[in-house]
Amino acid sequence: MPEERIEELLEQRDFKQLKLELEDMYPVDLAEIMEELTDKQVVLIFRLLPKEEAAETFSYMNAEMRQVLIDALTDSELQEVMEEMYIDDTVDVLEEMPANVVDRLLLVTDEETRKQINMLLQYPDDSAGSIMNVEYIALRKEMTVAEAILKIRQVGINKETIYTCYVTEKRKLIGSVDVKDLLTTGENKVIEEIMETNPLFVRTLDDKEDVANTIHKYGLIAIPVLDQEMCMVGIVTVDDAMIVLQDEATEDMSVMAGVVPNEESYFGTSVWKHARNRFPWLLFLMLSATITGLILGHFEAALAVMPILNTFIPMLTGTGGNCGSQSSTLIIRGLTVGEIEFKDIFRVLFKEIRVALLVGLCLSMVNGVRVIIMYGDPLLAFAIGLTMIATILLSKTVGCVLPLVAKKCGLDPAIMAAPLITTLVDTGTILVYFAIVTRIFHI
Incomplete structure (x- = not known):
């Protein structure tokens, strides 16, 4: 039943028909629709749901909506919801709530359930104990x-x-x-x-x-x-396992994009928190770019002799960063699904080097033709092509080795993804570029 139909029945105050139609909805769909309704409408709809469906819908809600309901429901209504929820879902809810709300929720549970909840809350957040269900046959x-x-x-x-x-x-x-x-x-x-x-x-x-x-x-x-x-x-x-894998994938995506992981939804996170989560990586990348600037300053004389060398720097650093990101993404995926382990580092390296040579040769030939057509300088085309091959070799090596080393050291491989690899590859590319062109052109 779409959101418009629910709002229509609410406006008509046809609660009998609304209750009948709500019973045919999946709790997860209902939770999504309720996110778009007003707080008053959410409370009203929740009270129309049967106990079991209400408890399941509650488990799918975001923290803000749960807070609205907890503030609006009586202790007896909360007790009914808590009794119908599975222990692991209850623990997930409590972990997202402030201390005063947790105290209230625990007060409406029986002693045995409270004991089980407290036991689960004591396990580390990243452990099997924190997501397990104590109810089994x-x-x-x-x-x-x-x-x-x-x-x-x-x-x-x-x-x-x-x-x-x-x-x-x-x-x-x-x-x-x-x-x-x-x-x-x-x-x-x-x-x-x-x-x-x-x-x-x-x-x-x-x-x-x-x-x-x-x-x-x-x-x-x-x-x-x-x-x-x-x-x-x-x-x-298996449903809890799926949530774990989804959360881990989201966390990896955040780290790879240079954002501090955040469990809250996009709209549920304040502007200040968004900025705070993004600032550390942006600060690191900004400061690390200073190294590239210093290297360029060191070769200022060469650039003065051949200003045209400046025009190829964005292309080389961009290609290197993209190649490194491609390799790191594939390796991180392989580590996540268990396809690749640290002991495979030399096999991975050998494969990536061959890929780098093939890709580098193709790109350097295409770029060489472009340089000759645009500038009519075969020696310049050769220098840029050689740099291109060396850059791709460097970036592919860095992109595949760093995640494996991070995993071996007990770190999250995603930390070694796009932002960090791009920074290292940019620095390496500039050094390789000027090492090649200064020798070829004797500048």
Whole structure:
């Protein structure tokens, strides 16, 4: 149902029809539409939603809209929402709220839920423990299939996923079994006979991006999480893994563009914060450009003898920066999906050098023809072509090596992306350019 239809029903005060039509909407779509409505309309619509749909819609909202609802709802209404939300979604909400709001939300939850929330909040933000859900279905190995199915029917309504169940013994993970296997197996069979005895698992302190990549790699719906004592404490589901990968991709894009990562939406971030996030990299790039200026000043005599050399500097530095960015982007992608590791550095370097030679030769020939046509100087065309090849070799090498070195040192490879690589390549290009032309033209 489009936003216009909702506003029309609100103006007509036809709340009965509005409630009926809201029930047919997906919570994620409804959350997006509500972002365009007034605060009063948001509160009114939210109160028309059934409890389960309201809780799910709440989990998809941005922080500003959640704040509006929290301020408007009574404690009993908030309690209903919190009871319907899964623990991991509740933790995500609390992490974005100010301390006074967190206190109010915790007060309307029961003691057991509050204990689980506090446990999850203690894990580092980048760990598996911070995104796991403590609600999962645990079976015993001596259960029959019929008993297992009965348990799923009894407790499955409160679990985020029931498609994979976990077999535990004194909280130790000893196996897993899919619901498909339960439904296609004789009811008298024992779980121990059909369970997978070597399930994949992760630890609570494992990096959440690695966990998300594991789920993606093996096509899992969920993966169990074990603590340091090898006891099962929760699961990470595929939807949470997708959010992690999306957040990591957004963060990498921000860093590669020279912007401090920001979890808030574009319109939800103030102008001051936008400026503050962009300023550090811009300051670094501005100051680093001073080095290029100093190098150009050192070769001022050569430029005075051949002013035409100035006209090729933007082309050479631009080509070098673009080539370096291409290589770094491909390497960072390979590192992210696990296709490339640090041990592959020489294979990567060998491949990029061959690519650089091929690309450099093609570009230098095209540019050489242009220079001869425009300036009628074959020696100048040769000098620029040689510089072009050397620049591309340099930029491809820098672009592929720096992200790998960063990963090996435990840094984010995206830090070594466009802004930093462009700065290094610009400096290197100017040095190579004047080293070649001063020798060829003896200036």
